Amino acid sequence: MVPLALGSDTGGSVRQPAALCGVSGFKPTYGRISRHGLVAFGSSLDQVAPLARSVRDLATLTRALAGPDGRDATALDTTLGRTGDGDALDGLRVGVPREFFPDALDADVRAVVEHALDDLRARGAQLVDVTLPLVPAALSTYYVLAASEASSNLARFDGVRYGVRVAGDGSLASMMARTRTHGFGAEVKRRILLGTYALSSGYHDAWYGRAQAVRAALTANFARLFADTVDVLAGPTSPTPAFPLGERADPVAMYASDVLTVPASLAQLPALSVPCGFVERDARRLPVGMQLIGAHGADALVLDAGAAFQGATTHHRDAPCTKESAR
Amino acid sequence: MTGAWRTVIGLETHVQLGTHTKLFCGCANEFGAPPNANTCELCTGQPGSLPLLNERALRLAVRAALALDADVAARSTFDRKNYFYCDLPKGFQTTQYVAPYASGGGVALDDGSFVRLTRIHMEEDAGKAIHDRGDTTLVDLNRAGVPLIEIVTEPDLSNAEQAFEYLTKLKEVLVYAGVSDCDMEKGSLRCDVNVSVHREDEPLGTRVEIKNLNSFRNVRAAIEHEVERQTRALDDGTAIVQETRLFDVDANATRTMRVKEDEDDYRYFPEPDLPPALVTDEVLRVERAAIPELPTARRARYANELGLSEYDAGVLTAERATSDFFDAALRAADPGAAKLLANWTTNELLAATADPDVPGAALDELRVSPADLAALVALVERGEIHSAAARTVLRETLRSGRAPDDVVRELGLAQASDPAEIEAWCTAAIDADPRATEQVRAGNGKAIGALIGAVMKRSQGRANPEVVRSVLTRMLEVDA
Numbered sequence: 001m002v003p004l005a006l007g008s009d010t011g012g013s014v015r016q017p018a019a020l021c022g023v024s025g026f027k028p029t030y031g032r033i034s035r036h037g038l039v040a041f042g043s044s045l046d047q048v049a050p051l052a053r054s055v056r057d058l059a060t061l062t063r064a065l066a067g068p069d070g071r072d073a074t075a076l077d078t079t080l081g082r083t084g085d086g087d088a089l090d091g092l093r094v095g096v097p098r099e100f101f102p103d104a105l106d107a108d109v110r111a112v113v114e115h116a117l118d119d120l121r122a123r124g125a126q127l128v129d130v131t132l133p134l135v136p137a138a139l140s141t142y143y144v145l146a147a148s149e150a151s152s153n154l155a156r157f158d159g160v161r162y163g164v165r166v167a168g169d170g171s172l173a174s175m176m177a178r179t180r181t182h183g184f185g186a187e188v189k190r191r192i193l194l195g196t197y198a199l200s201s202g203y204h205d206a207w208y209g210r211a212q213a214v215r216a217a218l219t220a221n222f223a224r225l226f227a228d229t230v231d232v233l234a235g236p237t238s239p240t241p242a243f244p245l246g247e248r249a250d251p252v253a254m255y256a257s258d259v260l261t262v263p264a265s266l267a268q269l270p271a272l273s274v275p276c277g278f279v280e281r282d283a284r285r286l287p288v289g290m291q292l293i294g295a296h297g298a299d300a301l302v303l304d305a306g307a308a309f310q311g312a313t314t315h316h317r318d319a320p321c322t323k324e325s326a327r
Numbered sequence: 328m329t330g331a332w333r334t335v336i337g338l339e340t341h342v343q344l345g346t347h348t349k350l351f352c353g354c355a356n357e358f359g360a361p362p363n364a365n366t367c368e369l370c371t372g373q374p375g376s377l378p379l380l381n382e383r384a385l386r387l388a389v390r391a392a393l394a395l396d397a398d399v400a401a402r403s404t405f406d407r408k409n410y411f412y413c414d415l416p417k418g419f420q421t422t423q424y425v426a427p428y429a430s431g432g433g434v435a436l437d438d439g440s441f442v443r444l445t446r447i448h449m450e451e452d453a454g455k456a457i458h459d460r461g462d463t464t465l466v467d468l469n470r471a472g473v474p475l476i477e478i479v480t481e482p483d484l485s486n487a488e489q490a491f492e493y494l495t496k497l498k499e500v501l502v503y504a505g506v507s508d509c510d511m512e513k514g515s516l517r518c519d520v521n522v523s524v525h526r527e528d529e530p531l532g533t534r535v536e537i538k539n540l541n542s543f544r545n546v547r548a549a550i551e552h553e554v555e556r557q558t559r560a561l562d563d564g565t566a567i568v569q570e571t572r573l574f575d576v577d578a579n580a581t582r583t584m585r586v587k588e589d590e591d592d593y594r595y596f597p598e599p600d601l602p603p604a605l606v607t608d609e610v611l612r613v614e615r616a617a618i619p620e621l622p623t624a625r626r627a628r629y630a631n632e633l634g635l636s637e638y639d640a641g642v643l644t645a646e647r648a649t650s651d652f653f654d655a656a657l658r659a660a661d662p663g664a665a666k667l668l669a670n671w672t673t674n675e676l677l678a679a680t681a682d683p684d685v686p687g688a689a690l691d692e693l694r695v696s697p698a699d700l701a702a703l704v705a706l707v708e709r710g711e712i713h714s715a716a717a718r719t720v721l722r723e724t725l726r727s728g729r730a731p732d733d734v735v736r737e738l739g740l741a742q743a744s745d746p747a748e749i750e751a752w753c754t755a756a757i758d759a760d761p762r763a764t765e766q767v768r769a770g771n772g773k774a775i776g777a778l779i780g781a782v783m784k785r786s787q788g789r790a791n792p793e794v795v796r797s798v799l800t801r802m803l804e805v806d807a
Contacts, residue, residue, distance in 0.1 A: 035375075036375065037375040038375055039374040039375055040375070042599075043600050044599035070379075073377065073379050073380065073600060073601050074599070074600060074601075074602060148596060149599060151409075152407050152418065152594070154418075155411065155417065155418020156374070156416065158411060158418060160413050160466065161371055161372060172413050172464070173411070176411055199409070199594035201594075204595075
């Protein structure tokens with residue numbers, strides 16, 4: 001339908017749809033693309049993120065969007081750098097963190113990604129087993145921090161200046177409360193409450209404070225790996241292939257699908273999802289995504305590695321099959 | 328036996344920085360604009376808007392800290408203070424909670440005590456909710472995002488008078504440093520007071536915060552009333568409740584606004600949209616250099632080096648413009664002319680700024696320059712004109728801006744000391760007033776004053792009164 005699309009990726013909201021739908025999605029380094037105009041959810045995590053059929057197209061769009069616009073104080077002051085190195089995989093040190101292959105990982109997804117890793121090796125990459133011990137703590141850390149920031153960012157939707165307003169009993173507080181009760185959906189309310197709780201006095205240190213500490217330690221974990229051992233990290237983007245609509249009514253089960261994308265979000269690293277094969281489910285071929293994560297600011301290297309992978313494979317050109325089209 | 332009651336006071340003062348634009352956007356920082364004229368996507372809290380720190384605000388904040396002898400942090404951070412109110416467009420105030428940009432420093436009081444500063448932090452102002460227009464509340468967001476510094480003292484003050492003096496000196500320093508106009512009527516300086524009372528030999532008492540103080544006089548009055556209220560309650564055995572009280576000017580008393588349990592939980596956390604504020608050595612150097620000699624130092628110099636009275640020194644330094652004008656005139660004058668310059672500055676020039684017939688409503692708008700004043704005073708000192716004539720010259724310079732020397736020449740106001748010319752005026756005066764002449768001849772020494780006055784009038788003030796007296800004395804053959 002379209003060659004290029006834009007989304008925003010706070011904890012994986014571009015990379016995961018890309019993986020589950022068989023397209024390429026890229027969350028640049030935090031600050032690479034201005035957030036001006038983007039409705040804020042988790043301000044320290046939000047990034048504008050492009051989707052496309054190929055990584056080459058992603059690189060073109062990223063280049064068009066990247067760079068400071070003078071309206072976002074958190075913009076990176078470094079440039080994207082050159083992209084288009086066709087031999088990017090040659091000698092590339094690809095770290096494979098064992099924490100990216102948890103027990104909960106779908107066995108078929110695991111097999112497809114392991115096959116893709118073999119393809120990388122066949123193209124000259126050097127696979128390195130590494131460990132990121134804080135990755136299992138990333139999910140809860142992310143949900144505390146993102147919800148905390150969201151509880152503050154969504155405070156402006158109070159019915160005073162714009163948008164929906166529901167009349168109160170005459171007091172400002174009741175107008176605001178009724179407006180927000182009416183205007184927000186259940187999931188947004190859940191996150192606002194979660195974030196408000198995590199920031200409340202008496203709980204702040206145990207929740208928000210601890211999450212900040214884990215985030216800092218995780219970021220240091222990543223930085224050390226990139227400084228000493230690897231050029232990129234690879235693993236699955238999502239622990240499962242696409243699931244039937246409405247299957248995950250339990251919010252915690254839904255949150256769990258973010259387990260592999262939130263680590264790069266917390267560490268503000270560039271992360272790419274590329275189609276890397278298919279699994280069979282109920283006679284459907286469902287796409288699987290491989291995630292490539294780079295060091296802070298190494299967007300060009302991640303894009304080049306992804307483009308080189310697509311140069312050697314055809315997954316990104318294969319359309320997923322629905323039940324109907326499979327017949 | 329228990330000790331005497333002691334009062335412990337700490338002040339939190341909010342000062343608007345005199346920037347052209349707001350703290351995080353390009354909207355004008357201006358008082359009195361039509362409601363919501365100075366607003367944009369950021370200060371109305373539109374989704375997708377982001378803050379950018381106003382470098383000029385940071386510099387003025389740094390200058391304020393340096394003028395108050397505070398230590399400026401090379402790196403400070405911003406936090407969000409979350410609460411809901413109709414005048415708070417984003418649902419949070421961006422402030423500095425964990426790592427303020429300055430700490431330490433203080434203000435010396437005349438009694439030798441020193442009021443230490445705990446911290447100074449930057450933050451944005453909220454908008455204004457207007458409740459007195461019928462049953463709806465109106466919101467004006469012109470003030471939302473105006474840069475503030477909050478200056479927090481240690482609980483070093485022990486009475487209302489000290490609080491008054493602290494605020495007066497604080498304002499002087501900030502106005503002299505060009506940080507703010509500190510005009511309480513426009514809300515550019517606002518003050519909250521923390522007061523507690525305890526027995527001399529006992530731990531500190533429960534603290535009560537007083538808000539809504541719109542003048543230094545009200546700060547003093549509110550403290551006096553609050554101390555009296557607390558002391559009376561404690562004497563009666565009633566415990567003080569930790570609360571926020573408002574000062575009611577009409578009732579001349581404080582009343583409960585909210586108790587501690589009702590206070591918001593502000594849920595502070597680091598502002599993710601702003602990187603740390605960095606202050607380089609170069610910024611420190613430039614802002615330190617921008618601080619003029621402060622009023623306390625000027626008063627000491629005027630009294631000690633120039634021999635001016637404490638009163639004159641006070642009048643000269645009440646406004647920086649007056650003191651700057653005086654100092655500039657001083658540089659252009661003889662060192663001995665200080666007292667005369669001070670008199671002319673405080674009497675004639677300050678009166679002229681208030682005179683609607685004189686162009687210019689402030690010293691630096693008058694058509695008299697400091698050099699003009701020095702020249703005028705020099706003419707008087709050298710005896711070339713006397714003071715009555717000098718006032719005529721000043722009026723002319725104030726009107727036309729022409730240099731005093733030129734005015735003296737053009738109007739022929741130089742004192743006449745030529746005996747022949749003076750004799751002619753004296754002869755005319757004697758002929759015109761035989762009664763006074765007779766009295767002088769009869770030995771009434773005081774009557775000569777009438778003749779001298781007549782001569783002065785005929786000479787249009789040019790005659791030297793001393794020469795006139797000796798000529799008249801000789802002509803009427805009386806003993807001097």
